[in-house]
Amino acid sequence: MEQTLKERCNRRLSALKSARLPYEAEWREIAQYAQPSRSRFLNGEQNRNFRRTNRAIYNSHAILSFRTLTGGMTSGLSSPSRPWFRLAPFDEDLAADGAVKTWLAEVERRMYAFLAGTNFYGAMKSGYAEMGMFGTEACVMVDHWREGAVCHALTAGEFWTALSDASVPDTLYRRVPMTVHQLVQSFGLDGASDFVRTAYGNGRHDETVNVIHAIEPNDDRMPDVKDVRGKPWRSVYWDENDGNAERLLSVGGFEEQPFWAPRWDTVGGDTYGTSPGFDALPDMRELQLQTKRKTEATEFLIRPEKIVPASVKLTGQAGNVVSASAVDAAGVIVPYQMNPAVIGAIMEDVQRCADAVGRLTYADLFMAITNMAGIQPRNIEEIASRNEEKLTQLGPVIERVNNEKLEVAIDRTFGIMARKKLFPPAPEQLQGEPIKVDFVSILAQMQRMIGIGQIERTVSFIGSLAAQFPEAGDRLDIDAAVDDFADRAGAPPRIIRSVDDARDLRDGRAQDAQSAKLAAMAGPAKDGAEAVKALMGMAQ
Structure with a gap:
């Protein structure tokens, strides 16, 4: 018997849950030490209790380190205050065409304005935090009639992903807890379960419903059909607790991939990524333990345990006077006096763990100048050399973010705006031509600028050599050198x-x-x- 769409989705959801299970314990622990308000593994965790979840934290250094990493990645890769991407045709002759340049510049300007009017940049920041802590983030970008677009940033435990044959995420299942009121408002009563119908009819509009949303390639696609069946991506909503095997809340589709789920780093063909949070977890554990021990040692030093006669009642409060006879006073014994040097030794361990967390989360990279030891300020060349050396560590991560996150987000934004007719008509010579995305963010440019030193040294060497041997200058292609230097430096194309x-x-x-x-x-x-x-x- 052929399975219904709902049965196929439920079966795949079960497989996705099994694939994610080995990561969940560490995700919970990372969230406990680094950001207790993140991670959702149950519908009841929709609104986290900060007073309850923060009780396990004795030292907030990990929170500060991941905050620094998040801020550095956000401002360095997709800052709203400066350009971070450029559009260009693959054809170099077209790229030099004046009308094409003008049109692409206008499209870029409108895309920046469109994204700034949505919650896109807030979702970007949340995503970088998720990647840094849990290794994988997920965000869904949907069309919106009033805001233009809305980004739903997810946290660990709210979603499941799967990879395509190209080892990139192409499937996303997510949990969307809704109240009865929200469900009826979004989907109506036609596809609602009996529970929802009853609750809505009885006025229990705030009851929670476990809704699952699946986004995956449409394997039943009919390309010639203009409705949902012809969309490349399928979107399915259903009530997880509804026993009806055919009833769905909604079936829709998308023209382009509506979500991104980048990984910080991967091992082999793993679906979920590893991250600085995984690497720093042992030190985060020890940091909390040593800080707790330091507090206990300080307390023991200030208020040591005492053996007193039964007739003496000590209050343990500073400045308090207790009346007792001389015999009773002599009977007060401190069996073990804490050595003050112990606290210093514990503090050294605390600092060692804190430094390790800072290095493993790349917080030291983004605070390199602020935390630089020695006389300030240093010369520019030394600072640049140190930054270049450390940025090479982030190179693979930047490339993965560009490919699995930012490029998908730009494609999705372009598609939404094109369907809303928010772009001017394209030049005739650009019709049907593919457009590429070049990333010009601060971190991307700093990665490229590492090669500028070689260009400068080569040109300087040839110039010095040509002073004695003029024929050496014939080997240097000045135009190619200018183009390569400008590209690595991120200079606007219109000035060259x-x-x-x-x-x-x-x-x-x-x-x-x-x-x-x-x-x-x-x-x-x-x-x-x-x-x-x-x-x-x-x-x-």
């Missing part, structure tokens, strides 16, 4: 002339120089001719 324009300018200068030379030569020749003519007149 094309090779053809530069050639025209050079030809014009050469013609002007030739004309000036001919004019200079014509002056003495004219004077000489007049002198000869004058001499001939005198001879007559």
Whole structure:
């Protein structure tokens, strides 16, 4: 018997739950020490109790470290205050076309304005925190009639993912707890379960319903059909507790992948990523333990345990006076006096663990100048060299974020805006041509700028060599050097002339120089001719 769509989705959800299970224990522990308000594994955890969850934290250094990592990744990769992507055609001839440049610049401007008007950048920041702590993030970007688009940033425990044959995430199942009121408002009563119908009819609108949302490639796609069946991506909502095997809340579709689920780093073909949170977990455990022990040792030093006669009642409060006879006072014994040096030793362990957490979460990278030891400020060359050395550690992560997160987000944004007709008409020569995305964020540019030193040294070497051997200058392609340097430095394309324009300018200068030379030569020749003519007149 053929399975219904709901049965297929439920079966796949069970498999996805099994695949995620080995990660959940560590996710819970990372959240406990680094950000207790994150992670949702049950519907009852929809609203976390901060007073309850923060009780396990004795030292907040891990929270500060991940906050620094999140801020550094956000401002370094997708900051709303500066450009972080550029659009360009793959065809270099088209890229040099003035009309194409103008259209792409206008499209970029409108995309930046569109994203700034949504919650996109808030979702980006939340996602970087999830990646840093749990290794995997997920966010769904949906069309919205009023806001343009809305991004639903998910936290660990709320979603399950699966990979395509290219080892990139292409499937997302997520838990969407809703009240009865929200469910009826979103989907109506037609696909609602008997429980929802009864609760809604009895006025129990705040009862919670376990709703599951599945987004996956549409394997039943009919490309020639214009409705939901022809969409490349399928979207299915259903009530997890509804026993009806066919009843669904909603079946929809998307023209492009509506979610991104990047991983910080992966091992082999793992679906979920590893992260600085996994690496720093042992030190975060020890940091809490040592801080707790330091507090206990301080308390023991200030208020040591005492053996007292039964007739003496000590209050343990500073400045308090207790009346007792001399015999009773002599009977007060402190069996063990805490050595104050022990607290210093524990504090050294605390600092060692804190430093390890800072290094493992890359917080020291983003605070390199602030935390630099020695005399401040250092010279620019030394700071640049240190930053370049450390940034090489983030290179693979930046590339993965660009490929699995930012590129998907830009494709989704472009698709939503195009369907809303928010772009001007494209130039005729660009019709049907693919467009690529170049990332020009601070961290991406700093990665590229590592190669600028080689360009500068090579040009300087050839220049010095050409002073003695002029033929050495023939080996240097000035135009290629300028283009490569400008690309690595992230210079706007409009400030660099094309090779053809530069050639025209050079030809014009050469013609002007030739004309000036001919004019200079014509002056003495004219004077000489007049002198000869004058001499001939005198001879007559």
